[in-house]
Amino acid sequence: MSVLIKVKGLKKYYPILGGLLKRKVADVKAVDGVSFEIFKGECFGLVGESGCGKTTLGKTILRLLKPTAGSIYYNVPGDILEEIEQLEKDDPKSPRLKHLREQYDISTYRGRNLLSLRRRLQIVYQDPTTSLDPRMLVKDIVAEPLIAQGLAKGDEARKRVIEILKKVGLTERHLYRYPHEFSGGQRQRIAIARALVVNPEFVVLDEPTSSVDVSVRAQLLRLFKDLREEFGLTYMFVSHDLSVVEVISDRVGVMYLGKLVELAPTEEIYKQPLHPYSQALFASIPIPDPTKRKARAPLKGEVPSPVNPPAGCRFHPRCEFAMDVCRKEEPLLLDVGNGHYVACFAVAEKRLR
Amino acid sequence: MTQEEMLKVNNLFVRFYTYEGVVEALDDVNLTIKKGEILGLVGETGCGKSVTSLSTLRLVPPPGVIEKGEVHLRKEDRFVDLLKQPEPFIRQIRGKDIAMIFQEPRAYLNPVYSVYDQISEVLLVHRKKEFLEKALTSLKEKNRQYIFDCNSLNKDCNFKIKAKEKTKLFNIAVQHLKDAHKWNVTKSDLQSKIEQAIREDVAWTFEMKLYKRMIEKPNSLITRFLSKIYRSKRELKNELRKEVVRLLKVMGIPDPERVADMYPHELSGGMAQRVVIAMAISCNPLILIADEPTTNLDVTVQAQILTLVKDLRDKFGSSILYITHDLGVIAEVCDRVGVMYAGTIVELADIMELFTRPLHPYTVGLLESIPRPGKELKSIPGTVPSLINPPSGCRFHNRCAYAMDICTRVKPPFREVKENHYVACHLYGGSK
Numbered sequence: 001m002s003v004l005i006k007v008k009g010l011k012k013y014y015p016i017l018g019g020l021l022k023r024k025v026a027d028v029k030a031v032d033g034v035s036f037e038i039f040k041g042e043c044f045g046l047v048g049e050s051g052c053g054k055t056t057l058g059k060t061i062l063r064l065l066k067p068t069a070g071s072i073y074y075n076v077p078g079d080i081l082e083e084i085e086q087l088e089k090d091d092p093k094s095p096r097l098k099h100l101r102e103q104y105d106i107s108t109y110r111g112r113n114l115l116s117l118r119r120r121l122q123i124v125y126q127d128p129t130t131s132l133d134p135r136m137l138v139k140d141i142v143a144e145p146l147i148a149q150g151l152a153k154g155d156e157a158r159k160r161v162i163e164i165l166k167k168v169g170l171t172e173r174h175l176y177r178y179p180h181e182f183s184g185g186q187r188q189r190i191a192i193a194r195a196l197v198v199n200p201e202f203v204v205l206d207e208p209t210s211s212v213d214v215s216v217r218a219q220l221l222r223l224f225k226d227l228r229e230e231f232g233l234t235y236m237f238v239s240h241d242l243s244v245v246e247v248i249s250d251r252v253g254v255m256y257l258g259k260l261v262e263l264a265p266t267e268e269i270y271k272q273p274l275h276p277y278s279q280a281l282f283a284s285i286p287i288p289d290p291t292k293r294k295a296r297a298p299l300k301g302e303v304p305s306p307v308n309p310p311a312g313c314r315f316h317p318r319c320e321f322a323m324d325v326c327r328k329e330e331p332l333l334l335d336v337g338n339g340h341y342v343a344c345f346a347v348a349e350k351r352l353r
Numbered sequence: 354m355t356q357e358e359m360l361k362v363n364n365l366f367v368r369f370y371t372y373e374g375v376v377e378a379l380d381d382v383n384l385t386i387k388k389g390e391i392l393g394l395v396g397e398t399g400c401g402k403s404v405t406s407l408s409t410l411r412l413v414p415p416p417g418v419i420e421k422g423e424v425h426l427r428k429e430d431r432f433v434d435l436l437k438q439p440e441p442f443i444r445q446i447r448g449k450d451i452a453m454i455f456q457e458p459r460a461y462l463n464p465v466y467s468v469y470d471q472i473s474e475v476l477l478v479h480r481k482k483e484f485l486e487k488a489l490t491s492l493k494e495k496n497r498q499y500i501f502d503c504n505s506l507n508k509d510c511n512f513k514i515k516a517k518e519k520t521k522l523f524n525i526a527v528q529h530l531k532d533a534h535k536w537n538v539t540k541s542d543l544q545s546k547i548e549q550a551i552r553e554d555v556a557w558t559f560e561m562k563l564y565k566r567m568i569e570k571p572n573s574l575i576t577r578f579l580s581k582i583y584r585s586k587r588e589l590k591n592e593l594r595k596e597v598v599r600l601l602k603v604m605g606i607p608d609p610e611r612v613a614d615m616y617p618h619e620l621s622g623g624m625a626q627r628v629v630i631a632m633a634i635s636c637n638p639l640i641l642i643a644d645e646p647t648t649n650l651d652v653t654v655q656a657q658i659l660t661l662v663k664d665l666r667d668k669f670g671s672s673i674l675y676i677t678h679d680l681g682v683i684a685e686v687c688d689r690v691g692v693m694y695a696g697t698i699v700e701l702a703d704i705m706e707l708f709t710r711p712l713h714p715y716t717v718g719l720l721e722s723i724p725r726p727g728k729e730l731k732s733i734p735g736t737v738p739s740l741i742n743p744p745s746g747c748r749f750h751n752r753c754a755y756a757m758d759i760c761t762r763v764k765p766p767f768r769e770v771k772e773n774h775y776v777a778c779h780l781y782g783g784s785k
Contacts, residue, residue: 049651050622183736184398213397213678218722218732225730240651243681247724270726284656286681288723290704293685298656301607302621 001039003073004202004234005061006081010034010070010107012053012060016307029306030056032258033070035333038202043228043235045249045266047242047281049303053258054238055126058204061236062121063106063114071105074121074202080104119149122195126207128187132179138165138190139175145198160197167230168193168223185216189223196227204236209244221248242285246270251339254278257314258306260333264340274342277315313345321346357388358427359672360409360451360640365422367401367408374741378404378417380696380748383767386640391666391673393687393704395680395719397737401696402676406642410447411435426450427639449479452638456645458625462617469613472600472632473593479636482568484596488588489564492557495588560588600631605661623654627661634665641665642674647682659686680723684708689773692716695738695748698767702774712776714753747779755780 011034013027030053038044048054059065061072073081080100087097102108106117122145125131132141142164143157152160162172168189179187188208195203205224209217221244228235239245245252245266252269254262254277262275273279280299287293301318304310310317316326323345331343342348367379379401386392394402407413409424425432428450435443447453455461463471476484563585566576580586594613601609604627617625626646633641643662647655663686665671675687683690684704691701692715700713711717718733735752738744744751750760759779767777 049653185736213737214680214719215397215722215733216736218724218730221724222730222732242652243724246726247730267726281653284652286652286655286659286679286685288680288684288708288720290684290708298660299653302623 001042002078003037003081004040004075005038006073006076007037007061008035008071008073010057010060010072011068012056012065013068026307029258029309031060031067032306032309034255034258034260035070036253036260036263038234038236041228041232041234042250043237043248045245045252046236046238046255047240047245047252048255049240049281051303051306052255053306054240054255055206057255058123058206058236058238062123062204063109063117064123067107070107071101072107073104074106074117076104115149119151119198120201121204122198122200122202123204123206124188124191124195124208127211128179128184128191129211131191132187132194134179136178137175138170138177138179141179141190142194142197145194149198151198161193164193164197167196167227169219183216184212185219188212188220192223192227196231196233199231200233202234202236204238206238207240210239210241217244224248242282254281257303257309259314259343260341261315261343262341263333264342265338268338268340274336274340274347275315275344276319276321276346313343358385359388360384360386360427360674361423361425361432362405362409363423363425365405365408365424366420367404367413367417368420369417371416371741376740377743378696378740379408380743381764381767382422382693382696382698384691384698384701386672386674388672389666389670390688391662391675391686393683393690394674394676394693395678395683395690396693397678399737399740400693402678402693403644405693406453406644406674406676409435409642410451410453411443412447445479448475448633448638449636450638451640451642452633452636454626454630454633454641454643454646456648458622458629459617461629462625464617467614467616468601468620468628469594469597472597472613472628472635473590475632475635476593476596481571484589484592485564485568487592488586489561489568491592492561492564492588495557556584560585564589596635597631600635601628603634604628604631605657622650623657626650626654626658630658630661630665634669634671637669638671640672640674642676644676645678646675648677648679655682662686680720692719695743696740697748697777698775699749699777700775701767702771706771706774712770712774712781713749713778714755714780715749718752747777 010031012031013029015024016026016028017023018025034057046054046057056065060067084097084100084104087094087100091097109117139158139161142161146152146157146160162175165171165174170186170189170193179190182190209220212220224235225248227233237245237248249266252264252266253260254269254275256277262269262273262278269278270282273282284298299318304314304317312328313319313326313331316322319326325345331345331348333341333343334348335341336347362382362384365379365382369376369378382401382405384392384405394405396402404413404417408419411419413419419436422436424435426435426446435446563579567580570576597613598609601612606612606624606627612620612624620628630646647658650658659682662673662675666673677683687704689701689703690707691698692713693699694715700707700711700716707716708720711720715733718731721731722733724730733752738748738751746762747753747760747765750756753760757779763779765777765779767775769775770781
């Protein structure tokens with residue numbers, strides 16, 4: 001499988017301004033050094049609690065936010081990626097590296113480059129009631145990206161809008177309606193149509209099912225699966241609903257306080273999560289089966305503030321396996337086999353398996 | 354299971370008279386909650402779960418009207434129909450006998466009052482007398498301690514009390530002072546000490562008199578005026594504070610002393626929800642209604658809250674009505690479950706029975722639309738009907754795969770088809 005998106009050391013800090021001159025007094029470290037790859041055609045699930053930086057990561061990859069540091073490579077040939085990596089190691093100041101990064105690293109893009117990138121990378125937001133303009137007709141909402149990208153106008157645009165509406169389960173009848181006339185599930189379908197109308201390659205789904213009911217959620221998940229096959233899409237599925245992620249994703253990454261703590265194929269991580277945080281997280285999913293009730297020890301304490309994250313491993317104040325090294329050093333995301341990556345000293349030492 | 358029934362809801366009809374038309378929000382709802390059980394109520398958005406809970410407390414918001422029905426609450430071994438009682442009586446019930454936990458804790462807490470203020474308000478509304486008595490006894494104890502303090506303090510025998518204080522307390526104090534020569538305390542020191550003590554004593558006497566008055570004549574104008582005097586209720590506040598801290602501790606909040614002085618915006622979602630639950634259980638309610646208490650919380654926090662809810666049942670024997678749309682949560686905490694669809698309860702059964710042998714086609718569809726890995730996702734075709742013009746007969750018939758002729762005409766009765774398993778569907782019972 002070829003790599004579609006490669007993220008390296010990505011950071012996104014939000015400044016906190018204070019004082020009379022509104023100078024920066026601190027940073028909210030929303031995403032703090034995340035590296036991973038997304039393969040072509042897969043669905044990459046990203047889970048974590050609210051405020052752990054999932055959405056920020058998704059938006060930063062699409063360059064809807066400018067990263068503070070790090071690089072994002074989209075659809076870069078393997079040999080060039082290798083060359084960049086080699087150069088970063090050997091000669092981080094070489095003009096060749098600078099040139100390559102300007103050409104391939106989308107974190108450096110701007111202007112026209114960025115606009116053309118938007119055609120390939122799209123996003124579906126969490127709440128369609130707020131992401132759709134209430135004063136625009138469906139036909140205008142869905143056609144807007146086509147016009148902005150200069151892909152189609154007039155009748156041509158209309159044709160493509162109808163086409164995509166049919167794909168997401170709406171019809172021509174819906175063209176001249178406003179968003180408020182639709183139910184939550186249908187609104188989300190409009191948002192999906194709008195994202196897919198420009199024929200993107202990669203779509204970030206930012207909690208697309210969290211505002212709808214169970215039965216509608218199942219309909220939407222089916223739609224996502226069908227569309228992915230039909231258009232050959234690659235998804236990044238951001239959600240805190242672990243049962244949904246399990247159904248739709250091929251690989252799952254777990255985030256905690258701006259860091260990726262574990263990354264593994266879906267089946268493996270749901271069967272045997274290794275990081276203590278993932279273990280607690282997966283253990284707290286309520287199972288819709290009363291025969292499988294379990295006595296569990298819920299995670300103690302609260303997520304610390306991302307302004308002043310704990311030193312060392314960010315999970316150590318809440319972790320029952322915490323050792324001295326966890327308080328001092330930051331664990332790296334290491335491969336433990338089968339494409340299973342974990343950032344934990346206890347796991348690395350095989351004390352925890 | 355033959356447990357006492359705590360709350361019975363019979364044939365409840367609620368309608369909302371809106372500009373678009375009459376919304377038939379509840380259409381013949383029947384429910385019973387037994388002592389010490391957690392009854393789950395599950396259904397999609399707009400199916401009437403919250404309206405059911407609100408109408409048990411007569412809190413249905415204005416365009417809504419409770420058309421008919423009965424809500425019987427067991428109170429001291431007899432049933433009271435809450436819908437027929439006068440408003441002041443209901444105000445006594447709300448928060449005391451039936452307490453409620455709302456969905457959005459941040460919207461529920463008042464942002465300009467501290468946690469202590471808000472929890473103590475509940476206590477003052479329902480348990481004022483109890484706390485007044487507590488404060489009174491602890492004041493009496495303090496007075497006794499004061500005598501001891503005074504007598505262990507001083508030496509000067511020539512000292513005279515200038516104030517015209519004739520309380521027994523001071524006579525004794527003076528007696529003791531005359532005998533004590535051993536301590537090195539200057540005269541002025543002693544004088545200010547005594548004067549301070551007199552002031553304290555006056556305040557205490559006033560406080561005690563005020564509390565007595567508040568117990569005996571709580572509604573008299575003078576009492577109400579006196580109780581507004583600044584710093585006139587310090588002991589009462591101390592007692593309330595102790596109770597608030599205790600409640601917060603029961604909720605598993607770390608450092609309850611500090612949290613008591615915080616304002617809602619300083620609390621995280623899970624903490625805020627705990628504060629709301631603390632308010633709800635502060636009067637040891639007979640019935641606790643939890644209306645989607647964990648919907649906006651993360652799974653790890655949700656797990657903490659669910660454990661807490663189960664503890665409440667196990668430790669205090671509360672009956673809990675747990676409303677949610679998450680079948681996972683239902684499976685985790687409930688003993689019995691009612692499934693609601695478009696304003697009616699379509700199925701009610703024990704948790705095991707419902708999950709293993711669901712009868713109503715809607716329940717079956719709902720259980721199948723839970724995402725499970727390896728299984729194909731199924732969903733119920735169509736959408737929830739508008740309640741302004743609900744489908745005739747069975748409200749589910751236009752989405753139901755088993756719909757028969759009779760379903761479009763006759764509303765299926767809610768009947769017991771197996772022991773403790775109630776269904777409203779023409780497929781079962783009579784017609785089949």
